[in-house]
Amino acid sequence: MKADLISSLYVFMLAAFIGFEVIRRVSPLLHTPLMSLTNALDAIAVVGAIILAGEQKSQLSTILGTIAIVAATSNIVGGFIITDRMLKMFKASKAPKQ
Amino acid sequence: MTSLGGGEYVIEVLYIISAALFILSLKWLSSPATARRGVFAGEIGMALAIIGTLFYKGIVDYKWIAIGLVLGTIIGVPLGRVAMTAVPQRTALSHAFGALCVTLVGTAEYYQRTPSVPKFTMSVLSLEVILGALTFTGSLMAAGKLQEILPQRPITYKGQNFVNLAMLLVAIVIAVTLVRDPSRTALYPPMVLISLIFGVMLIIPIGGADMPTVISLLNSYAGLSAAAMGFVLESKLLIVAGALDGASGFILSVNMSKAMNRSFTNVLFGGFGQLQTTAAAQEARPVRSATAEEAAAILSAAGKVVIVPGYGMAVAQAQHKVRELYDALTKRGVDVTFGIHPVAGRMPGHMNVLLAEADIPYDKLLDMDQVNGDMPQTDVALVIGANDVTNPAARNDHSSPIYGMPIIDVDKAHTVMVIKRSMAPGFAGIDNLLYYLDNNLMLFGDAKAFVGNIVKELSGNSGGH
Numbered sequence: 092m093k094a095d096l097i098s099s100l101y102v103f104m105l106a107a108f109i110g111f112e113v114i115r116r117v118s119p120l121l122h123t124p125l126m127s128l129t130n131a132l133d134a135i136a137v138v139g140a141i142i143l144a145g146e147q148k149s150q151l152s153t154i155l156g157t158i159a160i161v162a163a164t165s166n167i168v169g170g171f172i173i174t175d176r177m178l179k180m181f182k183a184s185k186a187p188k189q
Numbered sequence: 190m191t192s193l194g195g196g197e198y199v200i201e202v203l204y205i206i207s208a209a210l211f212i213l214s215l216k217w218l219s220s221p222a223t224a225r226r227g228v229f230a231g232e233i234g235m236a237l238a239i240i241g242t243l244f245y246k247g248i249v250d251y252k253w254i255a256i257g258l259v260l261g262t263i264i265g266v267p268l269g270r271v272a273m274t275a276v277p278q279r280t281a282l283s284h285a286f287g288a289l290c291v292t293l294v295g296t297a298e299y300y301q302r303t304p305s306v307p308k309f310t311m312s313v314l315s316l317e318v319i320l321g322a323l324t325f326t327g328s329l330m331a332a333g334k335l336q337e338i339l340p341q342r343p344i345t346y347k348g349q350n351f352v353n354l355a356m357l358l359v360a361i362v363i364a365v366t367l368v369r370d371p372s373r374t375a376l377y378p379p380m381v382l383i384s385l386i387f388g389v390m391l392i393i394p395i396g397g398a399d400m401p402t403v404i405s406l407l408n409s410y411a412g413l414s415a416a417a418m419g420f421v422l423e424s425k426l427l428i429v430a431g432a433l434d435g436a437s438g439f440i441l442s443v444n445m446s447k448a449m450n451r452s453f454t455n456v457l458f459g460g461f462g463q464l465q466t467t468a469a470a471q472e473a474r475p476v477r478s479a480t481a482e483e484a485a486a487i488l489s490a491a492g493k494v495v496i497v498p499g500y501g502m503a504v505a506q507a508q509h510k511v512r513e514l515y516d517a518l519t520k521r522g523v524d525v526t527f528g529i530h531p532v533a534g535r536m537p538g539h540m541n542v543l544l545a546e547a548d549i550p551y552d553k554l555l556d557m558d559q560v561n562g563d564m565p566q567t568d569v570a571l572v573i574g575a576n577d578v579t580n581p582a583a584r585n586d587h588s589s590p591i592y593g594m595p596i597i598d599v600d601k602a603h604t605v606m607v608i609k610r611s612m613a614p615g616f617a618g619i620d621n622l623l624y625y626l627d628n629n630l631m632l633f634g635d636a637k638a639f640v641g642n643i644v645k646e647l648s649g650n651s652g653g654h
Contacts, residue, residue, distance in 0.1 A: 096309060099420055099428060106429040109212055110436030110607070116219040119444075119531060119556045123276060125218055126408055126439060130283045132211050132231055133434040134417050138242040139422050144257060145248030152297035157253040159293040162286040164261020165268060167235055169595045170214030170283060172269025175228045177542055180273075181221040184550035 124177045131170025137163035196246055203241035204426040208561075210234030211430055215395050215437070221551050238426060246259040273502060273546045276329060277400065277535040278335035284407045285328035291414045292321035296381065304372030310421055311371050315364035317417035319384045324410040326388030331403055334392070335535055341397035349394060356387045361532055395456070398577075398615075400498070401536045402445040402456045409438025441537050448531035448557075450583075450594035476612070478631040484606055485646035487630075491568035491604075493524045494558055497597050498540050499533045501574020501609075505636035511573065514640050517647040526553050528560030528570075528597045530578040561598050570602035575637050576615030579607075582622045590619060605629045608639045 117125050140163055143156030210230045217227030243254070267349025271279045279642050295318040299306070306314070333339035363380040367373060418424075446453060461563055480485075490496060496515070502508060518525050527549065533540045541554050564570070572579050575597075582589040583596045599605045607624065609631060614620055624630055632639055 095423060096420075099423065102425045103416060103420075103428050105434050106208075107436050107523055108430035108651070110215070110433040111440065113212065113215045113219070113499065114433075114437045114440050117204060117215070117222065117539060119529075120541045120551055120554055121218060121221065122441060122444075123280075123536060123542045124224065124538070126280055126441065126537065127276075127283070127473065128214065128228065129220060129285060129412070129434040129437040130407070131282065132214065132235070132430050133287050133415050134290070135207070135235065135238055135427060135430040136287065136290050136294065136418055136533075139418060139424065139427065139506060140257070140290060140534075141239070141242050142245055142422075143256050143294060143297050144234070144253040145245070145250060147250050148252075152301055154251055154298040154373055157257045157294040159290040160254060160257025161264065162262040162293070163290040164258050165265035166283050166286050166290075166355055168262050168265025169268030169279070170265075171228060171232050171235075172266065173271070175225060175277065176269070177273070177276075177545070178221070178224045178228060180366075180542070180545040180548075181224070181551045182548070183221070184552050 120181070121178075124174045127170050128140070128174045131167050131174065134163040134166035134170065137167065196244060200241040200245060203237045204424075205232040207241075208239040208429040210237070211433060215433060226242050229470065246440070260322070273542055274506070275336075276542060277404065277539060278332045280536060281328045281332035281335055281404055281407070284404070284411045285325050285332065285353070286323045286651055287411045288324035288328060288414060290323055291411075291418050292381070295321060295416060295421065296377075299371075299377060300374070300464035302371075304375055306371035306573050308368055311368045312364075313371060313417045313420040315367060315380065317414050317421060318381060319360050319364060320410050320414035320417065322381050322384035323391065324414060326385045327392045327403075328388075328407050328411075330389055331395075331400065331407060334397065335400060343394045343396040345394045349390075353387065353390050356383055360384050360387065363441035397535065398532070399449075401455050401532045401537050401539070402442055402451075402453075403450065404536045405438050405441035405445050406453065406456075407438070409435050409442055409499045412436070412438050419450050444531055445537060448595060450591070461536075474616065474625050476631050477629065478633055479606065481632070481634075481642035484630070484632055487604060487606070488518060488569055488571070488643065489521055489523065489647060491523055493526075493563070493567050494518060494569045494571060495526055495528045495564070495567050495599070495602065497528045497570060497572045497575050497599055498544065499573065499575025499578065500535060500539075501576075502576070502636055503534055503539065503543055505574060505639040507573060507640055508543045508547040510637050510640040510644065512549055513644045514647075515549055515553075517644050521647075526555050526560065526563075528555055528557065528599075530557050530575065530597055533575055533578060557595060557597055564598045564601040567602040568604065570597075570599035570605045571607065572599055572607040572609075573640065574608070576609075576621055579623055580615075580619070580621045581626075582619065586622070599626070600626055603628065606632055607610070608632045608636050610632065610635065 105110045140159035145154045214227040214231035217223040360383045412434025419427030529540045579599045581600045583591045583594040
């Protein structure tokens with residue numbers, strides 16, 4: 092348990108550093124898609140909700156888990172769709188020769 | 190979860206692959222050329238994680254999971270198909286959904302585990318639920334303001350900051366009490382309730398133009414609460430995703446605050462924007478104005494034009510007319526680029542998305558630093574719906590409330606033209622010194638209509654000049 096906690100903290104620390112380094116390089120051009128994409132990825136919280144709704148340990152956890160699945164899934168589906176729609180619109184200039 | 194069975198190992202390996210794909214997804218987003226691949230990587234990672242989780246052996250029934258996934262998809266598809274102009278409120282709404290999920294899972298975990306919750310777990314669970322709940326209502330408020338269901342202007346009252354801080358303090362005190370004795374279940378609902386109210390109160394005093402910072406901050410909170418949930422569930426994948434989202438929101442918040450020369454505390458507690466509006470009644474100073482015909486003549490004679498868009502362009506839905514202007518000028522051999530201030534619009538990158546939707550090539554969309562270096566060699570700077578971010582007072586007037594804020598130096602161009610409805614001050618409630626400069630021309634009118642008229646003039650006499 093203690094060792095698990097420490098390794099979780101390591102994971103958090105490393106992921107935060109990777110996040111900073113990777114996201115710093117994202118062009119300001121794409122900051123809106125960045126936000127909708129990270130939002131979709133964040134909805135990975137759905138895995139916790141799936142286990143709650145599936146384990147059915149109590150009525151409360153089944154209900155809350157199911158609502159949580161709905162909220163997270165709508166972020167996953169909506170987030171990926173809109174990010175892709177936005178990115179599709181970003182086109183470079185045609186080659187100067189035309 | 191200490192001894193892993195064979196199936197459990199498979200799930201863990203899938204989670205590790207997902208985490209790697211999430212990082213790659215953000216890495217590929219660094220350039221428009223690879224960005225769509227990034228979305229694909231994210232989708233694969235998400236699918237692997239969800240499929241892996243469905244094989245978790247503790248699951249006894251799939252009915253509610255299936256219902257949740259189907260309902261979520263039904264809600265999610267239209268949310269992915271909203272108009273581009275509605276992207277800021279959609280983003281705020283999705284922060285609310287993410288935070289709702291985290292809050293509900295945290296609540297279920299608390300009632301399942303009480304009374305024996307280890308101190309560390311209870312601490313991160315409280316953090317998860319407090320952040321989740323305040324992000325949920327705060328994001329709903331932000332979405333309401335952006336959708337203009339709620340008033341955009343800041344609502345302030347005496348002692349507001351004191352009330353807010355006191356509420357947060359009470360929530361923290363309850364959390365500490367619960368950490369010491371998790372069996373006191375009666376304390377849990379008040380902690381959530383206070384956090385929910387705190388989220389509302391936090392956004393009430395924030396005005397429309399501060400939304401880029403606030404949306405970024407809420408994004409960061411949503412990420413941190415998900416990471417906290419990862420600690421509660423001992424899920425490394427969730428910790429990674431939450432840390433990535435938190436870092437992203439944090440970087441964007443810092444960018445936005447820097448671009449407004451303000452601190453987080455100032456944005457959250459400053460109540461900017463309603464202070465100086467009374468000072469608008471100063472003496473009338475002479476400004477020069479021009480007609481669409483004159484503006485068209487000046488633009489077509491120029492070699493290099495920089496267009497500076499702001500929220501006003503989005504409000505007037507003028508981006509497609511701007512595209513026509515871009516086409517008309519480019520056809521005449523004029524070099525047209527766009528200078529985009531980091532806080533132009535209602536969320537980070539808002540203007541870029543609107544202009545990309547109008548089919549303007551992204552290599553013509555330059556950020557503030559790129560465009561400022563070229564400003565002295567620019568013949569015409571055309572400001573459409575931007576105000577405070579072009580005010581030279583930010584550079585030279587020490588007494589100005591926006592002094593020190595980085596601006597787009599349109600005043601350094603040979604000629605500046607500003608499309609504006611009237612001389613009314615912008616969000617900061619201060620007069621824009623730009624409008625009284627000798628090289629400035631005011632083009633009074635609606636952004637969409639005026640740009641349309643310029644385009645008409647340009648195409649009407651394409652043989653001239």
